[in-house]
Amino acid sequence: MVVELVSVGTELLLGNIVNTNTQYLAEKCALLGLSMYHQVTVGDNRERLSQVLKTALDRSDVVILTGGLGPTEDDLTKEVCAEVMGSSLEEDDHTRDLITEYFKNSIYKEIPDNNWKQALVPQGAKVLENHNGTAPGLILEKDGKTAILLPGPPGELKPLFEEQVFPYLQERQPEVIRSQMIKLCGQGESQVEDKLLDLINGQSNPTIATYAKTAEVHLRITAKASNEEEAKELLKPVVKEIKNRFGNDVFTTKEEETIEMAVVRLLKKHELTVTTAESCTGGLISGRIVNVSGASEVFREGFVTYSNKAKRKRLNVNKSTLKQYGAVSKQTAKEMALGGVFATGADVCIAVTGIAGPISEGEKPVGLVYIACYLKDKVKVEEYHFKGNREKIREQSVVKALDLLRRSILSNYNT
Amino acid sequence: MVVELVSVGTELLLGNIVNTNTQYLAEKCALLGLSMYHQVTVGDNRERLSQVLKTALDRSDVVILTGGLGPTEDDLTKEVCAEVMGSSLEEDDHTRDLITEYFKNSIYKEIPDNNWKQALVPQGAKVLENHNGTAPGLILEKDGKTAILLPGPPGELKPLFEEQVFPYLQERQPEVIRSQMIKLCGQGESQVEDKLLDLINGQSNPTIATYAKTAEVHLRITAKASNEEEAKELLKPVVKEIKNRFGNDVFTTKEEETIEMAVVRLLKKHELTVTTAESCTGGLISGRIVNVSGASEVFREGFVTYSNKAKRKRLNVNKSTLKQYGAVSKQTAKEMALGGVFATGADVCIAVTGIAGPISEGEKPVGLVYIACYLKDKVKVEEYHFKGNREKIREQSVVKALDLLRRSILSNYNT
Structure with a gap:
């Protein structure tokens, strides 16, 4: 038709x-x-x-x-x-x-x-x-x-x-169509396609479509069959295979679930509270968490510490750290995450500091962003080099921060 | 053509x-x-x-x-x-x-x-x-x-x-086309159209087109003429008339200027610093301010105080205020704004507390939002009843908060 x-x-x-x-x-x-x-x-x-x-x-x-x-x-x-x-x-x-x-x-x-x-x-x-x-x-x-x-x-x-x-x-429609969504964070669209090339080329039913989103890739697997049962049977092995190939890169298989919803779901499951310590993202991470209805169970407050003074006062970042390494550094990100937990008593803190541009800072280029996550006495810090304008760099930082938070919970609880 | x-x-x-x-x-x-x-x-x-x-x-x-x-x-x-x-x-x-x-x-x-x-x-x-x-x-x-x-x-x-x-x-194109943007906040699209009905109906050159945005209305006035000078002459009286009719509702006449850019421009002009105290918006207001390259001159830090405890601890909101009037009240919004200034030493604080839904709180309906702005020993609080889903209510709150901040500066400095 x-x-x-x-x-x-x-x-x-x-x-x-x-x-x-x-x-x-x-x-x-x-x-x-x-x-x-x-x-x-x-x-x-x-x-x-x-x-x-x-x-x-x-x-x-x-x-x-x-x-x-x-x-x-x-x-x-x-x-x-x-x-x-x-x-x-x-x-x-x-x-x-x-x-x-x-x-x-x-x-x-x-x-x-x-x-x-x-x-x-x-x-x-x-x-x-x-x-x-x-x-x-x-x-x-x-x-x-x-x-x-x-x-x-x-x-x-x-x-x-x-x-x-x-x-x-x-x-x-004489045929029954059923589809399954798989949402990934952590790989680019072409990387995802490369890893699925054999599946994409080898099969016409189900089909696999990729959708590139900001720092995410969504896959829709669609099967046609004469009845519902058959369509589901066609989907099952392909979905399983894809989930196996991407492991923890998969953040949800639910059509309507966003990455912040997946994060809030995990926090609730493990009865964790989270706080945020944001510099270049300026509140967009907490803004995303509060998007989720019922976020109050896991999120009570967050800090937007844009100036060095605020990083010191609210998050107890050392003056010497800021002087020696600069505000955009692995060390500052780490201290921001520690400071957030210390100031609020939350179980987890996600911290971001970076250069969104358009002007670089000294030797540090536009797009350089550090994201730290504190959870259970461990801090993980990641360094990113994002491309694009100020807005794009900040948007990518937000998604990657939510994703680091998600991965930290997963690796800590082996779920 | x-x-x-x-x-x-x-x-x-x-x-x-x-x-x-x-x-x-x-x-x-x-x-x-x-x-x-x-x-x-x-x-x-x-x-x-x-x-x-x-x-x-x-x-x-x-x-x-x-x-x-x-x-x-x-x-x-x-x-x-x-x-x-x-x-x-x-x-x-x-x-x-x-x-x-x-x-x-x-x-x-x-x-x-x-x-x-x-x-x-x-x-x-x-x-x-x-x-x-x-x-x-x-x-x-x-x-x-x-x-x-x-x-x-x-x-x-x-x-x-x-x-x-x-x-x-x-x-x-044999004709020269020139257009002028006028961006408004404070009135709905149909209100704006009503106020311009005589101009819209009476003239075919220049034309007036309205564009509804979240809590904003943009007007594009477009003139056709045989040369640039003539086009500008056609635009001038219409633009002047529209600006007169809408007064302070006009936040910019620049094509690329957003409301947060207009706000940061005004803050810079009057050498003011701003802080934010956000509940239901969860950091989206500070996120918008940080959108503006160079925001660090006027914005140093902000608070996301989602829980009552955080409102008390960070912003010194009275326990009795929260108990008597609730977190979503004129009184709480006012104390949040005062507390933000007190905690940071900023000149201005914009505070938001509201019910973004989907669940109402007691007698208070979804969409009820209070926005307070502290500037020069004065606090102005406004009550809003927004329509739409959680996301829409929060988006409208952000724009209205930025607009209240803008209006507070204008009325204080008579500019």
């Missing part, structure tokens, strides 16, 4: 926003085992939208259109779809009720006239209830072709797709 | 990456005053790419193709373009030299055979030197139509576009 994405909106053509919906939908369609050959973006223009839709319906089985379902005159997607697919618009009572309900709980005193337009649906269309806005999703089928219309705001599109469109498409 | 974007790459069709190049190029083309009606993504497939390119050249004057210029067999953009535009490939000596040079400084001992393919260019093409990779950019002109080929990695594409393609397109 071939699917095509059509994004509708002049704001996309003007570059006002990044089209993240397309990536989201493309990934989900790949997960469903659907083939995709084209993605098209077109503005709020009747003639051009009509032409794009006709071409898409001609060369693809399913066309997913996003955007242009709003209440204003610019919003044309529904009207054009109905016209192209030979259907007429009629009012949907249930949608009308939902719009009334939606506005009851809003700041508006009256329902704007325009919004009633959103209760009109093409005759014969399947109406998908939208719990996060007033534009319903719509599915139109005609002569073996399907158009799926979804609202543009990601907060409306994603739940609608997840809950109603995904199962609809899955049902129409 | 009508321009069309064609992104080439199966990884985009699989949703492996978000297509940020398209947004970047679309914004630049809008800035140049070019019209754009279509953006298309197609995979690494000879037949489909050829078809997409033919359609694009048929309906547009300039087609910008990105991706598919790499050294592997999958990379077809150059070959297909040459074929469609009736040109043949020949080796470019200068590009060959650059490839040799590039690999001299790399980890590779030998130049992979594949890479010589990148020295082939269509006959008659303008070759754009790529300083960040081995694939040159290319411009092909034929029968009044132009194809511009750029490498996919943003780190290669952006400098190539900025330095070589932008001036090329600008020269071919």
Whole structure:
């Protein structure tokens, strides 16, 4: 089954926003085992939208259109779809009720006239209830072709797709597709690919796709089969083999788990508390830990010690260490980690000091970063040479710091 | 002049990456005053790419193709373009030299055979030197139509576009386009639009476009004219009028300045130092301040006090305050700000405490956030009710905190 994405909106053509919906939908369609050959973006223009839709319906089985379902005159997607697919618009009572309900709980005193337009649906269309806005999703089928219309705001599109469109498409797919995520930290994408070359080249089912993220590599292993059981059986040996090859580089096999979630999970498991002592990352590591709901169980406080004076006062870094080795040194990182534990009584401290640039410091180059982790009377310090601009260097430092924390726990507890 | 974007790459069709190049190029083309009606993504497939390119050249004057210029067999953009535009490939000596040079400084001992393919260019093409990779950019002109080929990695594409393609397109544009950015914090997008309705509806040159960002609204005012002077004259009164209407809500009129850069600029101007006392934001505010190169002049340290104990110990928040009003209260925020200044000797402290969710605390709802700013013996505290998930609530808190800091400085110094 071939699917095509059509994004509708002049704001996309003007570059006002990044089209993240397309990536989201493309990934989900790949997960469903659907083939995709084209993605098209077109503005709020009747003639051009009509032409794009006709071409898409001609060369693809399913066309997913996003955007242009709003209440204003610019919003044309529904009207054009109905016209192209030979259907007429009629009012949907249930949608009308939902719009009334939606506005009851809003700041508006009256329902704007325009919004009633959103209760009109093409005759014969399947109406998908939208719990996060007033534009319903719509599915139109005609002569073996399907158009799926979804609202543009990601907060409306994603739940609608997840809950109603995904199962609809899955049902129409004769094959069952199952996939497994494996997330790694510690190797670059090309290194990971090199290590998997035999698996990637040797097999077409399951397939292995690599996704490079900041200091992480994600692998998606996808199997097609005639039933769920068979798909799982196909996945199992490949997933096992990959996990064996990468060992502790694997930080999670859960789709939604981030590295900070994996770290907080490990800290909870071993009943450890953590503190942070940050220089060049400036609070971004603690910021990531606090991303995790329930982080308060393992994280109570952190220090952002940007100046030398703060490193001395808060973390008791020796004046002579700073003088002899400098703020960006293995020795300072080590003392920061020790000082963090000493000041807070936490079980673990992760400390970072480095040169994020753009200006190097004396002989020390931009990108030089030291990360230290104190755990159970041991301090491990690592030296990194990151590439990229100030932001990239800091982002990589954050991920590598979280990863060092994770590895320190693993090696200490042999889990 | 009508321009069309064609992104080439199966990884985009699989949703492996978000297509940020398209947004970047679309914004630049809008800035140049070019019209754009279509953006298309197609995979690494000879037949489909050829078809997409033919359609694009048929309906547009300039087609910008990105991706598919790499050294592997999958990379077809150059070959297909040459074929469609009736040109043949020949080796470019200068590009060959650059490839040799590039690999001299790399980890590779030998130049992979594949890479010589990148020295082939269509006959008659303008070759754009790529300083960040081995694939040159290319411009092909034929029968009044132009194809511009750029490498996919943003780190290669952006400098190539900025330095070589932008001036090329600008020269071919008969009109001069000049635009002015105005960035606001303190009002929602619809409020801003309401206040500008007369200007937006009344004028077609300059035009006013609004861009909603997290807790910010950006306005781009764009004028077309026959020369630079005239364009500037068209912009001036509109920019002045908008600045008048929004007063201190405007935090910058510089294209590249972020709110944290504006804050650091103001702190430097008034020779003030700042510290941070963060609970729910967990270090993200200090992280943003440290984003700014040169922040060390105004920022020395910050506190992440997530637990009540840390609030008491580091910031001297009263036990009775925490007990009576709770950690998320106006009183606690105020004491955190006072405590931050007291502990560090900084001139200013920005403090945040709130409920990021997903679970509310007693009667206090998710999204309730207090932000306090201490400056010159005065503390200002603001109460916010943010919407969205944990991440969104924290992101909004960070921007509003930076904005309160900015406003506090402005009102204290009447600047």
